[in-house]
Amino acid sequence: MKIRNFDLIKGGLIILVIIGHVLQGSLSDNLARYFIYSFHMPVFIGISGYLINIDKLKILPSAEIFQKYCFRVIIPWSIAIVTYLFFFNYAFAQGISVKIVIGKLIRSFISPYYHLWYIPAFISWVFLTVVFLKMRISLRSIFLISLLISIFFYLLNYNVISFNSALMKKMTEVSLHTYKPYFFMFFVFGICIRNVKIKLNIWLNLIIVLILLATQLVFFYFPWPSAEMVSTILLNFCLLHLLIALASLDRLPHSQLLEWFGINSLAIYLWHIVIVLILKLTLGTENIILFYFVCLIAELILIIAIYYLTKIGFVNRFVFGVISR
Numbered sequence: 001m002k003i004r005n006f007d008l009i010k011g012g013l014i015i016l017v018i019i020g021h022v023l024q025g026s027l028s029d030n031l032a033r034y035f036i037y038s039f040h041m042p043v044f045i046g047i048s049g050y051l052i053n054i055d056k057l058k059i060l061p062s063a064e065i066f067q068k069y070c071f072r073v074i075i076p077w078s079i080a081i082v083t084y085l086f087f088f089n090y091a092f093a094q095g096i097s098v099k100i101v102i103g104k105l106i107r108s109f110i111s112p113y114y115h116l117w118y119i120p121a122f123i124s125w126v127f128l129t130v131v132f133l134k135m136r137i138s139l140r141s142i143f144l145i146s147l148l149i150s151i152f153f154y155l156l157n158y159n160v161i162s163f164n165s166a167l168m169k170k171m172t173e174v175s176l177h178t179y180k181p182y183f184f185m186f187f188v189f190g191i192c193i194r195n196v197k198i199k200l201n202i203w204l205n206l207i208i209v210l211i212l213l214a215t216q217l218v219f220f221y222f223p224w225p226s227a228e229m230v231s232t233i234l235l236n237f238c239l240l241h242l243l244i245a246l247a248s249l250d251r252l253p254h255s256q257l258l259e260w261f262g263i264n265s266l267a268i269y270l271w272h273i274v275i276v277l278i279l280k281l282t283l284g285t286e287n288i289i290l291f292y293f294v295c296l297i298a299e300l301i302l303i304i305a306i307y308y309l310t311k312i313g314f315v316n317r318f319v320f321g322v323i324s325r
Helices: 002-022 029-037 039-050 054-059 063-089 098-110 113-135 139-157 166-178 181-195 202-221 225-248 255-261 263-282 288-309 314-317
Strands: none
Touching: 002 029, 002 039, 002 225, 002 255, 002 263, 002 288, 029 039, 029 202, 029 263, 039 113, 039 181, 054 113, 063 098, 063 113, 063 314, 098 263, 113 139, 113 166, 113 225, 113 263, 139 166, 139 181, 166 181, 181 225, 202 225, 255 263, 263 288, 288 314
16 A cells, blocks of 8 residues: 555645635535535545554454544544634633533534534544444455435435424434535445455546536536436545545556645644634635635645644644544
8 A cells, every 4th residue: 555645645635624614605506515525524524434453343353343443533623622612612701601602512522513514424434434344344244234214314415305294304404514424435446455356457446436526516516416416426435535546556646745635634624614713703805815815825824734743743642632643
């Protein structure tokens, strides 16, 4: 496995995440956002699945697996949860009772702020996969199960399926926001690519990806939700397989900058939104060109700050997660 190439992919994807969050307007109004959102998270999730060693997951007790991810993702995520909650809700507030604060804090962990869903979703995918592995279910069968789970929740997300019960609606809302079950199949597909031989010609795959990317652009101007759902799923399976095939063969270019972004993707992911939120509150988005320009400068300053903060052991371990390489 060529780790540098995978860091490169993760680095490119985390830059797309930043761009997607900086760009304003709904997905249906902003072509660039719509295009980025059609593949950036599914591919990132699939790469995360590919990099997991399932042979270790099969033999490790659940407590050790939790401990493994505790310092790497859970503690940094928890610090981000508390920081976002208090800074943007209580920085200028006075006279708020402890009971209200505790209630909001608990709700923040159950239904995390905006982009912070990724960590609980990732942990849920890991442990669900572990459960299936410990039941001695084959990877092909796990993929089929993940496909059924994901499609069901895709249909819920697209409102093709709905519930009348208020409780079920709320549970569905929390599940879709926090755990994103419709992405589970991409996580498992990444695992399958590493552990099951999936043959597909790279050039044919590239042609399919280009066609499906063009199809996504068509759907932006001529929405067709059910067809868009199918196209998006196929696009991400093909794109994920293509990128992993190229990375495994070390056919992607090397870039120390992008690879650094990939290695430090968690830190960048957790904290880049701070810039967007502060500028929305202070500068506003009426002058969108000015907003984008200031955002660009501020995000660059933040990334430089993260670079130097990673050199501080405590910050690197507890705020950004342990970086083993």
